[in-house]
Amino acid sequence: MISAKPLESPRSSFTLQQEGVIAVAIVALSAIVSLINPDFLSANNLLDIAVNTAYIAVAAAGMTMVIVSGNIDISVGSMLGVCATIAGELARNGVPVPIAFAAAVLAGGALGAVNGLLVAYARIPAIVVTLGMLSILRGGLILVTQGRWIESLPEAFFFSQRSTLGIPNPIWVMVLVSVLTWLFMKYHRLGRAIYAVGGNAEAARLAGINPKRIYLFVFIMNGLLVGLAAVLYASRFTAIQSNAGQGFELAVISGTVVGGVSILGGVGSVMGALLGSLLISQIGTAAIFLKVSPFWLQAVQGGLILLTVLVDVLRRRRMT
Amino acid sequence: MTSKTSSAVTFLPSRLQSMLRTQEGVLLVLLVVIVVALSLLSDRFLTVNNLLNQTRLLTETALLALPMTLIIISGGIDLSVGSMLAWSAVMLGFSWQLLGLPLPLAVLVCLLTGVVGGAINGLLIAYVRVPPLIATLATLAIYRGFSFGISQARSARGFPEEFAFWGQGQIGPFPTQFVILAALIVAAHLLLSRTGFGRWVYAIGNNELAARYSGIPVERVKFTLYTLSGLMAGLAAFIFTSRVTTTRADAATGLELDVIAAVVLGGTSIFGGSGSIIGTVLGLVIITLLRNGLLLTGVKGDATFMVIGIVLILAVLVNNLVRRR
Numbered sequence: 269m270i271s272a273k274p275l276e277s278p279r280s281s282f283t284l285q286q287e288g289v290i291a292v293a294i295v296a297l298s299a300i301v302s303l304i305n306p307d308f309l310s311a312n313n314l315l316d317i318a319v320n321t322a323y324i325a326v327a328a329a330g331m332t333m334v335i336v337s338g339n340i341d342i343s344v345g346s347m348l349g350v351c352a353t354i355a356g357e358l359a360r361n362g363v364p365v366p367i368a369f370a371a372a373v374l375a376g377g378a379l380g381a382v383n384g385l386l387v388a389y390a391r392i393p394a395i396v397v398t399l400g401m402l403s404i405l406r407g408g409l410i411l412v413t414q415g416r417w418i419e420s421l422p423e424a425f426f427f428s429q430r431s432t433l434g435i436p437n438p439i440w441v442m443v444l445v446s447v448l449t450w451l452f453m454k455y456h457r458l459g460r461a462i463y464a465v466g467g468n469a470e471a472a473r474l475a476g477i478n479p480k481r482i483y484l485f486v487f488i489m490n491g492l493l494v495g496l497a498a499v500l501y502a503s504r505f506t507a508i509q510s511n512a513g514q515g516f517e518l519a520v521i522s523g524t525v526v527g528g529v530s531i532l533g534g535v536g537s538v539m540g541a542l543l544g545s546l547l548i549s550q551i552g553t554a555a556i557f558l559k560v561s562p563f564w565l566q567a568v569q570g571g572l573i574l575l576t577v578l579v580d581v582l583r584r585r586r587m588t
Numbered sequence: 589m590t591s592k593t594s595s596a597v598t599f600l601p602s603r604l605q606s607m608l609r610t611q612e613g614v615l616l617v618l619l620v621v622i623v624v625a626l627s628l629l630s631d632r633f634l635t636v637n638n639l640l641n642q643t644r645l646l647t648e649t650a651l652l653a654l655p656m657t658l659i660i661i662s663g664g665i666d667l668s669v670g671s672m673l674a675w676s677a678v679m680l681g682f683s684w685q686l687l688g689l690p691l692p693l694a695v696l697v698c699l700l701t702g703v704v705g706g707a708i709n710g711l712l713i714a715y716v717r718v719p720p721l722i723a724t725l726a727t728l729a730i731y732r733g734f735s736f737g738i739s740q741a742r743s744a745r746g747f748p749e750e751f752a753f754w755g756q757g758q759i760g761p762f763p764t765q766f767v768i769l770a771a772l773i774v775a776a777h778l779l780l781s782r783t784g785f786g787r788w789v790y791a792i793g794n795n796e797l798a799a800r801y802s803g804i805p806v807e808r809v810k811f812t813l814y815t816l817s818g819l820m821a822g823l824a825a826f827i828f829t830s831r832v833t834t835t836r837a838d839a840a841t842g843l844e845l846d847v848i849a850a851v852v853l854g855g856t857s858i859f860g861g862s863g864s865i866i867g868t869v870l871g872l873v874i875i876t877l878l879r880n881g882l883l884l885t886g887v888k889g890d891a892t893f894m895v896i897g898i899v900l901i902l903a904v905l906v907n908n909l910v911r912r913r
Contacts, residue, residue, distance in 0.1 A: 340721075392904050393858045399849060400901040407893030522725060531719045563740050567733025574712075574726035581718050
């Protein structure tokens with residue numbers, strides 16, 4: 269039986285990978301929903317789904333790096349809130365908008381560096397560090413903002429409401445970030461090192477890779493991308509709420525995991541995370557088109573997350 | 589810094605010395621410091637009434653933290669506990685108010701809902717072998733969705749007066765739920781430290797493959813742990829509903845993080861294989877007292893979140909440093 273197996277790895281075939289499964293699921297869901305309500309496939313609706321997904325997918329690219337390295341970051345929701353608030357507060361107080369945006373991204377990188385240092389050099393498990401950071405940042409944010417919303421932002425601030433070449437800006441950012449991080453992880457030496465460390469940290473160390481540096485690197489990258497996601501998020505609506513980003517970590521981790529990024533580390537791709545995030549948003553929109561009661565929406569969404577994960581688990585078991 | 593403390597420690601009796609090397613020892617010292625500091629800062633803190641009252645607020649988190657300790661020791665995690673609590677509470681309100689079941693039967697439905705939720709987690713994790721973090725992340729969304737779907741986001745209220753006994757009443761001088769909790773803490777401690785089942789839990793967390801080869805029924809143990817977690821979520825839902833006299837679909841949102849924080853603060857390794865119920869109880873007490881004490885001394889509620897996050901990271905950091913020596 270084993271000898272009958274083809275020599276090349278089964279993962280080389282696209283349809284056998286989780287990315288392929290999710291792509292098929294997205295197409296199938298679109299086909300079924302559009303049979304019942306043709307408006308679902310209208311350009312407006314598809315763009316809407318993509319815009320809704322953009323800030324999740326950008327953070328999911330960073331989360332992919334963190335999870336592939338064998339770690340996790342559950343502080344991204346609080347980080348998003350902090351970075352969005354920084355961008356908004358600076359812009360409202362007259363700082364030029366590009367500088368305010370850059371400050372938000374850098375603040376994300378700095379927070380990511382704190383997470384990374386604690387994980388890599390103080391050797392505290394990532395889930396503990398980021399659980400602590402989740403409360404610290406959330407508490408600090410509400411303490412500073414006193415629960416007030418940030419309003420009366422300058423017109424230039426609303427980057428996400430504008431389009432370039434007819435396509436909304438968030439979609440450009442999402443595509444650009446996904447393609448660049450995907451190429452980076454697939455072809456760059458440092459990107460490959462993330463897989464090596466996540467697959468087997470000890471073996472990677474013996475091969476001359478310093479796992480600590482990789483951990484620090486992925487957390488900083490993740491922080492920068494969360495900062496970018498915060499810019500997309502903050503510049504979309506007219507006000508920034510003080511509870512911005514609450515529960516965001518679950519959306520990002522769900523998208524990443526549904527896209528086939530193994531929570532055990534070493535396996536998965538940014539494209540998978542992007543498709544997974546898109547699928548989850550699409551399910552939400554599809555449910556509205558199919559007139560599913562909004563109160564049942566979360567159960568449907570959760571059920572489909574479970575379904576795709578089950579497909580992934582069973583497929584992988586068959587392969588081994 | 590560390591060498592200084594250790595040279596001071598060498599003058600202490602060896603038993604005390606080895607105790608200070610454990611996370612429980614570190615926590616006990618921390619607890620004493622916190623109690624002394626807070627009672628100096630506020631004269632309303634160290635009163636019997638205040639402390640007993642705090643146990644009411646601590647119970648629901650504590651009930652979930654007991655099975656969570658076992659689950660984390662076994663190398664797993666359960667993120668769905670808050671959602672299971674909400675779903676069970678909603679089922680209590682739904683079956684009593686809309687289906688017209690007698691209240692005791694509705695409470696039974698509530699407990700059974702928790703068991704079903706936990707058993708589904710157990711099936712997925714033990715038998716289908718979905719990683720616990722992912723399985724319970726999905727059921728976190730599903731059970732929360734059930735809570736909203738079944739209740740249509742309406743709350744049930746108007747429970748009869750005697751129902752309040754479980755969440756607001758007293759047995760002697762103690763709050764009812766404190767007595768229940770104390771009994772369950774003792775039971776969980778004995779289960780983990782004095783029975784074969786408890787040793788299996790440690791063995792699975794230390795090395796699952798070795799545990800399997802030595803004949804431990806790994807699947808059955810895991811299934812039992814997650815089902816127990818569900819049962820405790822049902823019980824917590826019952827006590828919670830009795831305490832706040834209403835059932836809401838958004839109850840206990842994010843509670844899983846409080847529960848996990850308490851367990852980890854208590855010295856249970858997130859990688860599995862080590863930990864104790866005593867540690868978890870200390871972790872819970874520290875978080876609750878910090879929150880309450882800081883509020884009494886005039887610190888804003890949101891700042892207490894910061895302090896708890898810092899304490900969580902520092903406690904593990906100190907434990908790492910002590911253990912590395």
